[in-house]
Amino acid sequence: MAGARYVADPEECVRTVALDGLSLLFHRPSGMTHIVAPPAPQILEALRLGPADAGEVVARMRAWYDLEGDEAADAVEARLEELEAAGLVRRT
Amino acid sequence: MKHSLSLQIGPVAFRIGSAWRSPIEALARLYAGYPDPGRVCDFTVRLEPEKPWRRWIRPSVAIQGDYILPDAAPMSLAHGLLAAEMGMNLQMALGQKSHLLLHAASVEKDGRALILTGESGAGKSTLAALLGERGWRLMGDEFALLGLEDGRLRAFPRAISLKNGAITVMEREVAPQRFGPRLDGTPKGAIRHMRPNERALEAMAEPAQPALVLFPRFGEAAAARGVGQAEVFMRLTQASTNYVSLGAAGFEALTGLVGGCPAAAIDYPDTESAIDMVEQLWAEAA
Amino acid sequence: MSAAHALIAALRDPARAGDGDWNGLIAAARAEQLIGSLAYRLEGRDLPEKVEAIMEAARRDSAQARIQALWEAEMTRRALAPLGVPLVLLKGNAFHAAGLDAAIGRSVGDLDILVPKASLEAVEAALIGAGWERLKEADGYDDLYYRRWMHELPPLIHRTRDRMIDVHHTILPETARPKPDAAALIADSVALDPGSPPGAGSGLRILSPPDMIVHAAAHLFADGDLAGGLRNLWDIDRLVRQFVAADPAFWPALAERAQHHQLRRSVALSLRLAARLYGTPVDRQAAGPDRVTDRLFAARLLARNGWGQPVRPALRLAFYIRSHWLRMPPLLLARHLWAKARS
Known part of the structure; x- marks a missing residue:
């Protein structure tokens, strides 16, 4: 569903520990642990500024990081769906 | 229950009850020298007949207790010591939250x-x-x-559970009185416990x-x-x-x-x- | 005094816990799935060190089970939100989601939800689309059995979270004699946190207080052979105390709903048993006069010794046969036992 808008839980809901390039997330509302690779933590960070669709997330991330090419939006969209299935983000 | 024993292993105390004398006697021998647990135990394990008549006829030990696997297969009474060990392991695996x-x-x-x-x-x-x-x-x-x-x-x-080849490796190394009986034909082959x-x-x-x-x-x-x-x-x-x-x-x-x-x-x-x-x-x- | 007697005494009056045998009390509480409830009842009391450690672990375990239960309800809400159908949580999940006293230390197993019968297929499809799957390649008989005669879909399990969901369209099997009014259960259900933003539980509903008691009573007698009944009866005790304190008109409302759902006798019996075992303050009119058989029900509920073993096998067998009789008309029971014997 193109254009779906997502929202992430506030920062205090997730405890993050970095382990050799990966991030270990303990998600308090679910009690579940997730091991995620970039750009998933960066997507969560971007979403904490407020609800957004994949395009807006990419725009926010470009302000912080070097994102190459036009495929970024597709990649972010795919990651968002994974994060949604894990319960880390939800649709508004 | 008819026969029972309490064991302290590290921070965990077990109460083991059995419908038969032999598994409790085997446990008492194997765990000789362990400290006495206090009056309150963390977990209860029960060894009981799968059906009432299986206490006497082809005795078959069902592993029961505070935490159980509903589909655990019953064992022969000859392997009663192993059943007790498995019962204690099950309490740890399913019930340990401290x-x-x-x-x-x-x-x-x-x-x-x-x-x-x-x-x-x-x-x-x-x-x-x-x-x-x-x-x-x-x-x-x-x-x-x-x-x-x-x-x-x-x-x-707890008593170390040695399997198959490991039994001979340790028998060369350790005095015989620290071993339990050799149990042949268990689901995991030969097993011998070592204190x-x-x-x-x-x-x-x-x-x-x-x-x-x-x-x-x-x-x-x-x-x-x-x-x-x-x-x-x-x-x-x-x-x-x-x-x-x-x-x-x-x-x-x-x-x-x-x-x-x-x-x-x-x-x-x-x-x-x-x-x-x-x-x-x-x-x-x- | 049996260990089950000691357990109900300790739940009623925590000061009496450990009068006798702690090991027996703990084994009985675990066997009856009441260890979490007991642990919270004993919180803050001066207990032997080992007992305190066991109770503290039980409380920690309960707290985590509560998080998982609430999360499962929330993920179900997210999966079904696009359908716009009412989604009513049942039993333990409802108690936890609503923060009722009955939730304190309450264990929760599968997620039980109630949805309108007309939405069953859409709900099943939406759940399967969101990662739930059939428990196993359901064999034809079981699947047919569920769909024709039970009050729920065959259970689904979530692929990654490994948690089960039971989707009900009413609260008793279609084969049972009483026919509760499922549409009324849903119509009178109560929204949780109606003012809160999406994602914080809005969209989830629970049964109205009288219907919750009616369901707990139906569940106590109709589901199984009274195994685990002490826990279900403890639910009723906690719920009744809380509802009565909150609403002076609770008793007449309960009487009306029990009658409407054709469950007046189950409700009356469960109130008498709760009063007998837990000292629940019940309305004499709703509970009805004591019957000779009440004693048998109480004895069945208390058939547990200090090793956590079930005792009184003849009595348990009688209740087992009774429970199957209750659930199925005789011809259907014969067919069911025949199919089970062949599988």
């Missing part, structure tokens, strides 16, 4: 603990048993208990600081490789039966362990070379 439980062997030296974990058949029991006879203190061959508040390891030195030595029993209440995690694998040419922290974390969650149910406390304890300990995977062709590799990696980690 510590993070790792399916791992552990040994201690100078207050620091070495954790050995891997799949069944990786040889962690045998390695820990041998190290326990060669200058280390055996903390446990099956379960390691990580403290949720202090991140230190508690010993759980840990005096030192392991005397120090069972002393915790140790985790210092090295090893993932041994038997049957390959000798090799060692470092393991990344994320992989160590993944493997240890898979080796834990209660990680998920401990929630945030489990997460903090395990990330603490992984962040504070080097880890390596070792392949070994025989136990003697494994012992050498362990000693060398331990020296490097110190």
Whole structure:
């Protein structure tokens, strides 16, 4: 569903520990642990500024990081769906 | 129940009841010299006939207790000692919520603990048993208990469960009176239990600081490789039966362990070379 | 005094816990799935060190089970939100989501939800689309059995979270004699946190207080052979105490709903048993006069010794046969036992 808008839980809901390039997330509302690779933590960070669709997330991330090419939006969209299935983000 | 016994193993006290005398007598012999538990026990295990008449006719032992697997197959009375051990393991695997439980062997030296974990058949029991006879203190061959508040390891030195080839390896090393009866034809082949030595029993209440995690694998040419922290974390969650149910406390304890300990995977062709590799990696980690 | 007697005495009056045998009390509480409730009842009391450690672990375990239960309800809400159908949580999940006293230390197993019968297929499809799957390749008989005669879909399990969901369209099997009014259960259900933003539980509903008691009573007698009944009866005790304190008109409302759902006798019996075992303050009119058989029900509920073993096998067998009789008309029971025997 193109254009779906997502929202992430506030920062205090997730405890993050970095382990050799990966991030270990303990998600308090679910009690579940997730091991995620970039750009998933960066997507969560971007979403904490407020609800957004994949395009807006990419725009926010470009302000912080070097994102190459036009495929970024597709990649972010795919990651968002994974994060949604894990319960880390939800649709508004 | 008709026959019963209480056992203190590390921080955990068990109450074991049985419809038959023989498993309780075998347990009492095997666990001679263990400390007396207080009046209150953490877990209850029951060995009872699968059906009332199976107390006498082709006696068949059902493993029951506070926590059970509904589909656990009953065992023959000749393997009653094994049934009692499995009953205690089941309570730990399903009911232990005071510590993070790792399916791992552990040994201690100078207050620091070495954790050995891997799949069944990786040889962690045998390695820990041998190290326990060669200058280390055996903390446990099956379960390691990580403290949720202090991140230190508690010993759980139950009788070591030796299988098949490992039985002869240890019979060469250890006095006969520390062995239980040899149980042939169990679902895992031949099994013989071995009581840990005096030192392991005397120090069972002393915790140790985790210092090295090893993932041994038997049957390959000798090799060692470092393991990344994320992989160590993944493997240890898979080796834990209660990680998920401990929630945030489990997460903090395990990330603490992984962040504070080097880890390596070792392949070994025989136990003697494994012992050498362990000693060398331990020296490097110190 | 049996261990089950000691357990109900300790739940009623925590000061009496440990009068006799702690091991027996703990084993009985675990066997009856009341260890979490007991642990909270004993919180803050001066207990032997080992007992305190066991109770503290039980409380920690309960707290985590509560998080998982609430999360499962929330993920179900997210999966079904696009359908716009009412989604009513049942039993333990409802108690936890609504923060009722009955939730304190309450264990929760599967997620039980109630949806309109007309939405069953859409709900099943939406759940399967969101990662739930059939428990196993359901064999034809079981699947047919569920769909034709039970009050729920065959259970689904979530692929990654490994948790089960039971989707009900009413609260008793279609074969049972009483026919509760499922549409009324849903129509009178109560929204949780109606003012809160999406994602914080809005969209989830629970049964109205009288219907919740009616369901707990139906569940106590109709589901199984009274195994685990002490826990279900403890639910009723906690719920009744809370509802009566909150609403002076609770008793007449309960009487009306029990009658409407054809469950007046089950409700009356469960109130008498709750009063007998837990000292629940019940309305004499709703509970009805004591019957000779009440004693048998109480004895069945208390058939547990200090090793956690079930005792009184003849009595348990009688209740087992009774429970199957209740659930299925005789011809259907014969067919069911025949199919089970062949599988």
